[in-house]
Amino acid sequence: MKARIFAAVALAAALSVVVSTASGGNKSAGKASASSITVWLMSDAQAGWPAAVANATNQFQSQHPGVDVNVQYQSWDSVLQKFDASIAAGDTPDVIELGNSQTAKYMAAGAFQAIQPKNYPNSSTWLAGLKQSCTYGGKTYCVPYYAGARAVIYRKDLYRSVGFRSPPKTYAKFLAVNSKLMKKYGKNSNFSAFYEPGQNWYVAMSFVADYGGQIATNKGGKWKGTLNSPQGIQALTAFKSMVLKFSRASKTNDEAHPFPSIPFAKSRAASFIGNGWEWPYVFNPKGGAAPASFAKKMGAYPMPSHIKGRFLPTFLGGSDVGIPSQSHNKSLAADWIKAYTGTASETLIAKAGNVPNTTKLLGVNAKIPALAPFAKAANYSWFVPIAANWVNVENANILKTMCTTILTNRKSVAKATADASASITKILNAKS
Amino acid sequence: MSSRSPAAAASVAAPYAQRRRPVGRRLRRALAPYGLLLPASAVIAAVLAYPLYYLVRLSFQHYGLFQLVRHKGVAIGTANYAQIFHDSLFWHTLVRTVAVTAVCVVLTVVLATLIALLLVELSSWVRLLLTAGLIFVWATPVVVAISIWSWMIDFEFGVANWTLTKLGVGNFNHHDWFANPWSGWGVIISLIVWGAIPFVAITLFAGLTQVSSELLEAAAIDGASRWRAFRDITLPLLKPIYVIVISLSIIWDFQVFNQIWLITNGTPSPDYYMMAVYSYVTSFKISEYGLGSAIAVVMVAIMGLISVFYVRQMVKLGDVE
Numbered sequence: 001m002k003a004r005i006f007a008a009v010a011l012a013a014a015l016s017v018v019v020s021t022a023s024g025g026n027k028s029a030g031k032a033s034a035s036s037i038t039v040w041l042m043s044d045a046q047a048g049w050p051a052a053v054a055n056a057t058n059q060f061q062s063q064h065p066g067v068d069v070n071v072q073y074q075s076w077d078s079v080l081q082k083f084d085a086s087i088a089a090g091d092t093p094d095v096i097e098l099g100n101s102q103t104a105k106y107m108a109a110g111a112f113q114a115i116q117p118k119n120y121p122n123s124s125t126w127l128a129g130l131k132q133s134c135t136y137g138g139k140t141y142c143v144p145y146y147a148g149a150r151a152v153i154y155r156k157d158l159y160r161s162v163g164f165r166s167p168p169k170t171y172a173k174f175l176a177v178n179s180k181l182m183k184k185y186g187k188n189s190n191f192s193a194f195y196e197p198g199q200n201w202y203v204a205m206s207f208v209a210d211y212g213g214q215i216a217t218n219k220g221g222k223w224k225g226t227l228n229s230p231q232g233i234q235a236l237t238a239f240k241s242m243v244l245k246f247s248r249a250s251k252t253n254d255e256a257h258p259f260p261s262i263p264f265a266k267s268r269a270a271s272f273i274g275n276g277w278e279w280p281y282v283f284n285p286k287g288g289a290a291p292a293s294f295a296k297k298m299g300a301y302p303m304p305s306h307i308k309g310r311f312l313p314t315f316l317g318g319s320d321v322g323i324p325s326q327s328h329n330k331s332l333a334a335d336w337i338k339a340y341t342g343t344a345s346e347t348l349i350a351k352a353g354n355v356p357n358t359t360k361l362l363g364v365n366a367k368i369p370a371l372a373p374f375a376k377a378a379n380y381s382w383f384v385p386i387a388a389n390w391v392n393v394e395n396a397n398i399l400k401t402m403c404t405t406i407l408t409n410r411k412s413v414a415k416a417t418a419d420a421s422a423s424i425t426k427i428l429n430a431k432s
Numbered sequence: 433m434s435s436r437s438p439a440a441a442a443s444v445a446a447p448y449a450q451r452r453r454p455v456g457r458r459l460r461r462a463l464a465p466y467g468l469l470l471p472a473s474a475v476i477a478a479v480l481a482y483p484l485y486y487l488v489r490l491s492f493q494h495y496g497l498f499q500l501v502r503h504k505g506v507a508i509g510t511a512n513y514a515q516i517f518h519d520s521l522f523w524h525t526l527v528r529t530v531a532v533t534a535v536c537v538v539l540t541v542v543l544a545t546l547i548a549l550l551l552v553e554l555s556s557w558v559r560l561l562l563t564a565g566l567i568f569v570w571a572t573p574v575v576v577a578i579s580i581w582s583w584m585i586d587f588e589f590g591v592a593n594w595t596l597t598k599l600g601v602g603n604f605n606h607h608d609w610f611a612n613p614w615s616g617w618g619v620i621i622s623l624i625v626w627g628a629i630p631f632v633a634i635t636l637f638a639g640l641t642q643v644s645s646e647l648l649e650a651a652a653i654d655g656a657s658r659w660r661a662f663r664d665i666t667l668p669l670l671k672p673i674y675v676i677v678i679s680l681s682i683i684w685d686f687q688v689f690n691q692i693w694l695i696t697n698g699t700p701s702p703d704y705y706m707m708a709v710y711s712y713v714t715s716f717k718i719s720e721y722g723l724g725s726a727i728a729v730v731m732v733a734i735m736g737l738i739s740v741f742y743v744r745q746m747v748k749l750g751d752v753e
Contacts, residue, residue, distance in 0.1 A: 077698045081716040087500050105719070109497040189605045190588075199699070250587035252610040257697050258588055268588075325501065395717035401701040408611045427718070431494075 036068035037094040037332045040083075042319065043073040045097075047284060048277045052348035056340035063335060076256075080395065083324075087111060092324035094333040097145060100133035100318040101384045101391060107136035108388035113323040113330055114139045121342040122358035129316045129383065130357060142322030143341050144357035146349050149314045149378035150202065152194075153264065153279055154271035156299045158185070167301035171312075174304050178246040181270050189248070195260045195269035196243050198251030198407045201399035202315040203273050204239050209313040209382035210305050211235035215399075216385040216424050223387055223428035225421030227402070228414065236413050238306070240406050251407040254400060265290035273303060275317070276353030276365070276374040300370060302377035316381040318355070387428045398423045484732070490725035497719040505722060512726035522727070525705045529686060532621065532706060536685040539625045541678060544632035549662075551637045563634070570630035578694040581623050585609050610696065613703040620704070623691050628684065632677045639673040640666065672749045679742035683735060707731045 045053055057069045072093070074082065080102065086092045098106065106112055117123040117140050130144030154167065162180035164173075181193035196203055205215060213231035216223050226232060249260070249269075260272035261281045265288025274281075279300065281287035303312040321341065323333045339345065341357055350356040350364040353371055355378065365371040384390050393399065402420040405411045411419070491512055493505030516522045547566075551559050569577075584592045587608050596604040610616040643666050651661040667674075689708040692700055700709055711731065715724025 084497065084500060084716065084719060087497075088503075090503070105497060110501050111497065189603075248606055250606075250608050252608055253587065253697065254699065263588060392718045396713060397699045397701060400699055404611075404701060408608075410612075430720075 035066065036070055037329050037336060039069060039071045039095040039333075039336060040074050040079065040093040041071060041097045041321075042079065043075055044277065046073045047281065047286065049349050049352035049354075052340070052345040052352070055348060056336060056342075056345045059339040059342075059344070060336045063339075064332060067332060069336060080391070083111075087324070087326065090326055092326045094323065094327040094329045095321055095336055096324055097319050097321050098142070100130055100147075100316075100320055101394065103133050103142055103320055103322070104136065104386065104388045105391045106322075107134075107141045111325055112141040113325045113327065114141055115143065115323070115334070116140075117143075119334070120338055122346075122360060125358040125360050127318075127355070127357055127359065129381070130318050130320060132386075133318070134320050134322070142320040143337050145319040145321050145341060146346070146357055147316060147318030147355040147378075148275040148277065148353075149316065149355060149374045149381065150206075150273050150275055150303075151300045151314070151373045151377040152271050152303050153261075153274050153282075153298065153300050155264075155267075155297050157297045158270045159299075167299065169304055170308060171304045171306040175242070178242075178270075182246060185270070190263075190268045192246060192248045192263070192269045193271065194242070194246040195249050195263055195272040196247040197249045197253050197255045197257070197260065198243070199254035199400040199403050200273070201403050202255075202317070204236060204403050205382065205399070206303075206312050206314060207235040207239040208232050210307070210310075211238070214385075216387070216421075216428055218385070218387070223385070223425060225424030225428070227424070228417035228421045232417055233413050236406060236417060240413060243407055252404050259287050261287040264288060265294065276355070276371050279353055279370055298370075300373040302373055302379075305380070311377055311380045313380040313382045314377045316378070316383050385428065389428050389430055392427045392430075393424050396423070396427065398427070487725050487732075488729055490722055491729045493722045495720075495722035495725075500719065500721065508722070512723045513730075515723060516726055516730070521702060521705070522710070524702075525707060525710045526730075529706045532617065532688070533682060533685045536621055536624050536628070536688075537678060537681045539621070540628045540632055540681055540685075541674070543625065544629045544636055544677075547629065547633040548636035548640055551633070552640050566630040566633055569626065570634075572627075574627060574690050575694065577627060578623065578691055581619075582695050585619060616704065620691055620695060623695065624685060624688055627691075628681060632681065635673060635677055636670065639670045643669050675742070675745045675749065679738070679745070682738055683742075686735060686738070687731065 041053065053071060057071070060069060061067065074097075076099070079098075083092070083096060083098075083106075103112075117126070120143050123143075126144045127147055130147055131140075134140050134142040134144060152167070158181060159165075159167070159177060162177060162184055164177045164180075168174040168177050178193040182191075185191045186193070208215065208227065208231070211231045211234050213229055213235050214226050216225050218224075227236070249263070250257075255274075259278070259281065260269065260274060261278050261284075263269045264272055265282050278287070279298070282290045282294065282298070283292065302314075304310075305312045321337050323330050323337070327333055343358075343361070346356040346358060346361055347364055350361050351368070353365075353374070355375065356362065356364065362375065365375050384394075398420050402416050405416045405419075406413055410416075490505065492507060492509060493499070494508045494511070495505040499505045547562070551562060554562065572580075584590055587593075587606060593604040593607050596602065596607075609619050647665050648661050651665055656664070687708045688706055689712065692704050692706060692709050693712070696704055700713075705713070707727065708731070711724045711727040713724075714727060715721050718724075
C-alpha cells in the first residue's frame with residue numbers, strides 16, 4: 001500500500017512541475033542549415049519599416065542565391081525568454097535584434113559572437129551611444145541598428161483653440177497649455193491633455209534626469225540605487241503632479257497597452273510623448289487608423305525642461321543586431337547584417353521616423369518637418385546604468401511597479417523610490 | 433480503487449493451480465501486471481521523472497545566463513534555498529498563494545454545488561441550456577478566455593466599465609481594476625473560479641443523479657428540512673466526489689499562472705505574485721534559473737504533501753468498497 005501512495009505522490013508532484021515549468025519553453029528558432037538563416041527582429045520593423053527588411057534580404061540574396069532568409073518578428077515582452085530558451089536548446093537564431101539596454105547582460109555572458117567593426121558599413125560613423133551598447137571588455141559584439149528620441153506629438157488645432165499658436169518652449173508654458181486644455185475639454189472624462197500611461201517609465205526617468213537624479217550610481221564596483229535621492233524624489237513628485245492633472249491614461253499599463261496613438265487618433269488625447277515612428281503609427285490600422293487628413297492637425301515638439309532653454313532629457317533608446325555565439329551560419333548572418341545596416345536600408349529606416357545608425361544619414365530626418373523635433377529632442381538625453389544586470393531591473397518591472405504605486409497613491413514618493421532603489425541595488429550587484 | 437496484488441491474482445487462479453504448472457508460467461503470470469505497467473511507467477519516467485530530477489539538480493546550482501550559454505551550472509549546495517527562505521517576498525508570495533487557493537477552491541465548490549443542485553431541479557430543456565453554457569466555458573481555451581476578460585475590463589475601451597456606468601452602479605468610466613490589488617485579485621479570482629466551475633458542477637451533478645430520490649423522499653416524510661436532507665443524506669453520499677474535486681481544485685489553483693500573467697500583460701507587480709509567477713519571473717525574467725528552480729521545488733514539495741492527503745483519502749474510500 002505504502003509503495004502505491006509514494007508512486008502516486010511522485011506522479012502528482014511530477015505533474016505539477018511539468019505544468020509550472022512547461023510554460024517557459026517556447027522555442028521557434030529555425031534549424032541550422034546552409035540553405036537558410038533565421039533572423040529575429042522586433043515587431044516594430046514589421047509595422048514601421050518592412051521595406052528596409054525586404055531591401056536587406058534582396059541585397060543578401062543577390063549575393064547568396066538560394067539561401068532563404070527566415071525573418072521572425074518578436075515582441076519586446078517575450079523575446080529574451082525565447083532567446084534564453086533557444087540558447088538552452090542550442091538552437092539560436094543566426095541574427096537577433098536586442099534593445100540597447102538589453103545587450104550588456106548577453107555580451108557579458110558570452111551569448112554573442114565578437115565582430116570586426118571595420119568589416120561593416122559606416123562603422124566609422126556609427127552613433128556613439130549605440131556603439132557603446134555593443135562594446136564589452138574592449139570588444140565589439142553587435143552592430144548599431146537604429147535609435148529613437150521621444151518628443152511630444154500634439155494636436156495643433158486643439159492647442160490653437162486655447163490660444164497657443166506655437167508649441168510651449170518652457171515647462172511653465174507646457175503646464176499652462178495643458179491646464180487650459182483640461183479646463184476646456186476635460187468635462188469629457190475620456191479626455192487627456194497629455195496622455196501618459198502610468199507605467200511609461202521612460203518619461204518618469206526623463207524627469208529624474210532633468211532634475212539631476214540618477215537611477216543608480218557605481219562606486220568602486222558596487223552599485224547603489226539612487227532614485228530616493230533628493231533629486232529623484234523632487235523629480236518624481238513633479239512627474240506625479242503633472243500626470244495626475246493632465247493624464248487620464250491607465251496607471252497600471254504601459255505605453256504599449258494601448259499604444260497612445262490610439263486614444264490620440266480617436267481625439268481622446270491632445271498630446272503624448274512618443275518615438276518618431278509613433279507619428280506615422282497614428283495612421284496605421286493597428287495604431288489608431290487616423291484618416292490621412294488628420295496629419296494636418298498634428299505637430300511635434302521637444303518636451304521643455306523645467307530649466308529654461310533646455311529640453312527634458314529623452315531616453316536614448318535604440319536597437320542593435322548581433323550574431324549569437326551558437327549560430328551555425330555566422331558568415332551568412334554577417335552578410336545579412338551588413339545589408340540591413342548599410343546605407344540603403346538605414347535610409348529607409350530613418351524615413352520611417354528613426355534616428356539611423358550613422359551620423360552620415362542624420363540629414364535624412366532633418367529634412368522631414370514632422371521628424372525634425374525628434375532629432376532636436378536628442379540633444380539632451382539619458383541612458384540606463386551601464387551594468388551587466390541592468391536588463392533584469394527592466395524584466396522584474398521594478399520601475400513600472402514604482403510608477404504605478406506612486407501614481408495610484410499606494411505609497412509616498414519617498415517610500416516607493418526607497419523600495420525601488422533597494423531592489424535595484426540588489427539586482428545590479430547580483431553575481432552573474 | 434482495487435487492491436488486487438499479484439498474490440491475490442494468483443489465488444483467483446487457485447482451482448487451476450492444483451495441477452501444478454511449470455515455474456516459468458507461474459512467474460510469467462505473476463510478472464504480467466508489472467509488464468503491463470511498464471510502457472506507462474517508461475513514458476512517465478521520460479516526460480516527468482527526468483524533468484523533476486533535473487529541476488531538483490538545478491535548484492542546487494548557480495545557473496544564470498552565463499551558465500546557460502555554456503550549458504553547465506556551478507554547484508552551490510543549498511545556497512538557493514537559504515536565499516529564498518530569507519526573502520520576505522518569498523514568504524509573502526507563499527502566504528498569498530495559500531490564501532488565494534483557499535478562496536478560489538471554496539468559491540468554486542460552493543458555487544458549483546449550487547449550480548449542480550439547480551441542475552437537478554430544472555426542466556430538461558433549461559438544464560440542457562445551462563449544461564451547454566457550462567460546457568462552452570469549459571471548452572474555451574484559457575488564453576482565449578483571458579483575452580476576452582481583459583477586453584471586457586479594459587481601462588480605456590472596456591465594456592464592463594461602460595455597462596456598470598450605464599446601469600447606474602456608479603461612475604466606472606476609466607475605472608482601473610488593477611489600481612488596487614484587492615480589486616485586481618477580485619478580477620483574477622473571478623476569472624479562475626469562472627473557468628473552474630463547469631468541471632466541478634458537472635461532476636457534482638453526475639453524483640447527484642446517483643442519490644436515490646427515495647431516500648430524500650423518506651427524509652421529507654419524516655419532516656427533515658431540505659438543508660437537513662442535503663447535509664445528512666446528499667453530502668455524505670457525495671463525499672467521494674467532493675474529495676476528488678476539492679483535491680484537484682487545490683492542485684490546480686495552487687499553481688495558477690496564465691490568468692495572472694496574461695491579464696497583467698506579462699508585467700505583474702509583486703502584489704500579484706503567486707508561487708508559479710514568482711518562480712517564472714526569477715527563472716525566465718531575471719535568468720536566475722537555479723533560484724527559480726528552488727522556488728519550484730518548494731512548490732512541488734507542498735503539492736506533494738497535498739497529494740499525500742488526496743491519495744490517502746482515495747485509498748480509504750477504496751477500502752470501504
